[in-house]
Amino acid sequence: MSLVRGAAGAAAGQRVDFDRSRARTDATLWLLQRASAFVLAVCVVVHLATIFYAVRSGLTAAAIVARIHASIAWPAFYAVFVVAAAVHAPIGLRAIAAEWMGFQGRRADLAAVVVGVALLALGLRAIWGLAA
Amino acid sequence: MIRQGPLQRFRSHGDRPAGWWAFIVHRISGVALALFLPVHFWALGRALEGEAALEGFLRWTGNPAVKVAEWGLVVLLAAHLTGGLRVLALEFLPWRNWQKSLAAVAAGVSLLVAVFFLLAVR
Amino acid sequence: MTAGTAQAGDPHRERRPETAQLASSSIDVDVWRGVADGRFVRYRVPREASQTVLDVVTWIQRNLDPTLAYRYACRVGMCGSCAMTVNGVARWTCRTHVDRVAAGARLELRPLSNLPVIRDLVCDMRGFFDKWAAARGRLVPTATRNDPMARVLPASRERRAADAAIECIGCGVCHASCDIVAWRPDYLGPAALNRAWTLVNDVRDGGNRARLAAVAGDAGCHACHSQASCTERCPKHLAPTASIAGLKRAVSRALLKGEL
Numbered sequence: 001m002s003l004v005r006g007a008a009g010a011a012a013g014q015r016v017d018f019d020r021s022r023a024r025t026d027a028t029l030w031l032l033q034r035a036s037a038f039v040l041a042v043c044v045v046v047h048l049a050t051i052f053y054a055v056r057s058g059l060t061a062a063a064i065v066a067r068i069h070a071s072i073a074w075p076a077f078y079a080v081f082v083v084a085a086a087v088h089a090p091i092g093l094r095a096i097a098a099e100w101m102g103f104q105g106r107r108a109d110l111a112a113v114v115v116g117v118a119l120l121a122l123g124l125r126a127i128w129g130l131a132a
Numbered sequence: 133m134i135r136q137g138p139l140q141r142f143r144s145h146g147d148r149p150a151g152w153w154a155f156i157v158h159r160i161s162g163v164a165l166a167l168f169l170p171v172h173f174w175a176l177g178r179a180l181e182g183e184a185a186l187e188g189f190l191r192w193t194g195n196p197a198v199k200v201a202e203w204g205l206v207v208l209l210a211a212h213l214t215g216g217l218r219v220l221a222l223e224f225l226p227w228r229n230w231q232k233s234l235a236a237v238a239a240g241v242s243l244l245v246a247v248f249f250l251l252a253v254r
Numbered sequence: 255m256t257a258g259t260a261q262a263g264d265p266h267r268e269r270r271p272e273t274a275q276l277a278s279s280s281i282d283v284d285v286w287r288g289v290a291d292g293r294f295v296r297y298r299v300p301r302e303a304s305q306t307v308l309d310v311v312t313w314i315q316r317n318l319d320p321t322l323a324y325r326y327a328c329r330v331g332m333c334g335s336c337a338m339t340v341n342g343v344a345r346w347t348c349r350t351h352v353d354r355v356a357a358g359a360r361l362e363l364r365p366l367s368n369l370p371v372i373r374d375l376v377c378d379m380r381g382f383f384d385k386w387a388a389a390r391g392r393l394v395p396t397a398t399r400n401d402p403m404a405r406v407l408p409a410s411r412e413r414r415a416a417d418a419a420i421e422c423i424g425c426g427v428c429h430a431s432c433d434i435v436a437w438r439p440d441y442l443g444p445a446a447l448n449r450a451w452t453l454v455n456d457v458r459d460g461g462n463r464a465r466l467a468a469v470a471g472d473a474g475c476h477a478c479h480s481q482a483s484c485t486e487r488c489p490k491h492l493a494p495t496a497s498i499a500g501l502k503r504a505v506s507r508a509l510l511k512g513e514l
Contacts, residue, residue, distance in 0.1 A: 018388075018468040020514070026471035027509045030502065034223070037216050044213045048245065051206060056252050061187035065179065082173075089166045095479075096163065098472060099437040122173035129180035151482035151495075152433070159479075222480045224503070227418070227496030232482070 025109065029091050036088040043081040068130045075131040082123030090116040154235035158215035161208040168205055203249055210245035214238035281352065283310055283361040285322065290371050294362070301359075307340050307347035310361065311375065323374040331489065334425030338375050339364040344430040346489045366430035368443075382426050382445070389446040390468045393453060394461030404458045416455040419448050419497045421490050428484035428494050440473040444484035444494035447475055451497035454504055466501075466508045475501035 054063065068074045090112035097111070098104035178185040193202065218234040225231070281301055284294040297314045308326055315322040326336035331349040338347050341355050341362050352361065369377035397404065406413050428444040429435055435443045442450075450469045453459050469475050475498045484494040508514040 018464075018471075020467050023467045023470035023474070023505075024509065024514055026474075026476050027505050027514060030476040031506050031509065034220065037220060041213060041217060041220070044209060048206065048210065048213075052249065052252055055249075059190055059193070061179065061183045061190055064186070065183055085169060089162075089169065092162050093166055095472070095477075096159065099434070099477075104472070119169060119173070122170055122177065125180070126173045126176035129177050149481070149483050149486035151480060151486065155479050155481040219480050222482075222495065223499045227493055227499070232485070 029094070032087055033091040036084040039080065039084040040088055043077070043084060046077065047081070065130055068127075075127055078127045079124065082120065082127065086116045086120035086123060089119060150232075150235035154215055154218055154238055157211055157239075158219070161212040161215070164208050165205075165212055203246075206249050207242065207246045211238075211242040214241045278359045281310070281356055281359045281361060283314065283363060285311075285314065285375070286364045286371075287322070287374055289373060292371070292374075301352070305352045307338070307345070307350045307352060307355065307361065307363070308336055310352060311338075311347060311363065323372070323376045325376055332423070334423035337366055337425045337427050337430070339366060339430065344427040344487055346425060346427070349489060366426055368430050368432065368435045369426065377426070379426060382429055382443070383424070385442045385446040386424075386449055388468060389442045389450040389474070390461055390465035391446055391449040391453065392461075393456065394459050396458060396460035406457055410457075412455040412457055415500065416452045419452045419492055419494075422448055422492060423490065425489065427487050427489055431483040431487040433481060433483065434477050434479065438473060438477055441477045442469065442474050444478075444498065447478075447501055448492065448494040448497040451500050454501065462504075463508075463513065466505050467514055469501050470505040470509075470514060475505060478502075 054067075057063065068078075093115060094104075094108055094112040097108055103111075175189050176186070178189050192198065215238050218238045221234055222231055279301055280298050283297045283299050285297060286292055287295045297318050299310050299313050302309065308329060311322070311324050312326075315324070324336070324338070326348060327333040329336075329348045331346055334346070336347045337344060339345075339362075340347065340350060341357070341360075343355075344366055345355070347363075355361070363375060365371045365375050365377045369379065369382060372378050408414075422445060424445060426445065428448075432441075432444055434441050447469055450465055453465060454462055471477075478495070478498045480495055480499070482493075482495040485492070485496070488494065505514065
């Protein structure tokens, strides 16, 4: 019985006190994810409409490149889109890693930053390739 | 706690509430999109090697199996968007009972987008 | 007609037609016995009209096995001590009629999920209430007994927000229904966070700086993914999901003002 109770205390994860810097990091990441979500909501609607339009007129490389060259607004739009996605996705993956894989703490934060930077680099490179 | 094997984390609480399904669809679609993103960026990056390289890639996407996968990605994007709007509404709007129906609204809109694109893709 | 009238005063006579309408005269009940590595034991219990799940458990203890451990006190949905997992769903057993949950004359009773089992249907609630303390769920007074009574207008925004969440009696149903609690045992959970939200809105309280830091983060309000199982299952029809969303906004405001 006492054994069970001992294990019980540990499993219950008693938090006697809190870690203010941890609270700030987590709260900042949450806010960043929600802020990027608002941006992405607009971007994804535009993206879906563009895909819809593009597939109806047949998807060709020439058409994609021509559209992006038509106005500086397109590369600018995609740059915002890529930045928002690069912020949004790693924070979500970090939550899944913690909840389903038990991977959390500073190392998980670092892994999220690496994923974010990699997405940013790949995405901006693609825009550069299409717009240049 | 009573353990019931490795699938404990998905143990049933009886009938799952709609919000649970909204969550699981949001999470699975999010993971799928996160995995797809680097591939998507890489494919578009082929344009760096010239328009012909991108065109060659796009011809490959004309393959029916790839087309179905593309349609699936569009549906996942729509599902993640509507599920995300549900979460933002729950978190940032004052609580009202109609918000309990948001999961159904999200599912409905995603389904509409799915059908819309199914009709659009040639 | 005259015969019926003559027998109307007899309580047994009155109950018989209802009893006759029951689908079966008895119900098979699988009850969790032992600790975490226990097992289910099947009992056959007579069906009664308007029988609650708590009636069933009590009948087993009084007639079949006096060693069966379970908790209850008020029997009328006021004390919050009789919650169990009934056919997979956390419920108050005192306010759950067998008719409403027993599909095919079967019941499966387990202790609440997400809490350590002491024995049979009894959980150790200490971890649950420790989380209320960790979430700073205690009023931090700003006045003394010598000050005049605080005036809190019933129509004020803060008062209405607190009112919407205040009726929690700590039964643990939401905590047992929450997937995030299962996935992250350090997560404070819906009940403790709901309590913290009532105090965030209590104009007499002076503890919000510490409270917001205590409820912030991935073991606090930010862990909630709005699955809303808590809100779906709460026997008091409270919405902890909404309370937790309120905490997320309050924490964000504090963060942006540099007060977190």
